[in-house]
C-alpha cells in the first residue's frame with residue numbers, strides 16, 4: 001500500500017523541523033529530519049579527520065552511517081552545521097543517503113501509515129511522488145533572528161552579525177550547488193513564515209495538508 005508522504009523543504013531556520021515534527025505527531029506519522037543525516041555525516045567526517053572537501057572520503061563515511069546515532073545532541077552545533085553544508089554538496093554523499101530516506105518514506109518505522117520528511121530536496125529528489133509538498137521559507141533576517149534567539153536561550157554569547165553572515169553563506173551554498181540545489185518543487189505549496197509564530201505556522205501547514213491528503 002502506498003503510504004502518505006509529506007515533504008517539508010526549505011532553507012535553514014525557516015521553522016520546517018518544528019513544523020514537520022508537529023505535523024507528524026498530529027497525524028500519527030513517522031518523522032525524519034533528513035538534515036540530521038548530513039549533520040551526522042559531518043560529525044563522523046570531523047571525527048575521522050577527513051577533509052570535508054574530500055568527496056570520496058565523505059561518501060564512504062555516509063555509506064557507513066549508523067541511523068541510531070541521529071539523535072546525538074552534538075549534531076546541533078554550528079560547527080557541525082557548517083561542515084554538513086559542505087559535505088552535502090557532494091553528489092556521492094547525497095547518493096549514499098538516498099536509499100535510507102526513500103525506505104523511511106515508503107516503509108515508515110513502527111507501522112505508521114506514512115511519514116513526514118523535512119530537508120532541502122525531499123519534494124524534488126528524494127520523494128518526487130510525495131502526497132503533499134510544503135516549501136517553508138522566511139526572510140534571511142527573520143531566520144537569522146530566530147537562530148540568534150535559539151543560541152541565546154542555549155546560554156552562549158551570540159554575535160548576531162556573524163549568525164546573519166553564516167545564514168547568507170549557507171543559503172548561497174544550498175541554492176547554488178549543482179547537486180540537488182534548494183528550490184521549491186513545481187508542485188510545492190510555499191509557506192512564508194516571516195510574520196507567523198510557531199502556532200500560526202503549524203495551523204497554516206495543517207490546513208494545506210488537510211486540503212490535499
Ligand code: C5P
Pocket residue numbers: 012013034035036038039081084085086088089118119120121122170174
Ligand atoms: O537542516 P539542517 O540545517 O539540519 O541541515 C544541515 C545541512 O545539511 C544544510 O545546510 C544542508 O546543506 C544539508 N541538507 C541537504 N539536504 C537535505 C537536508 C540537509 O543538503 N535534505
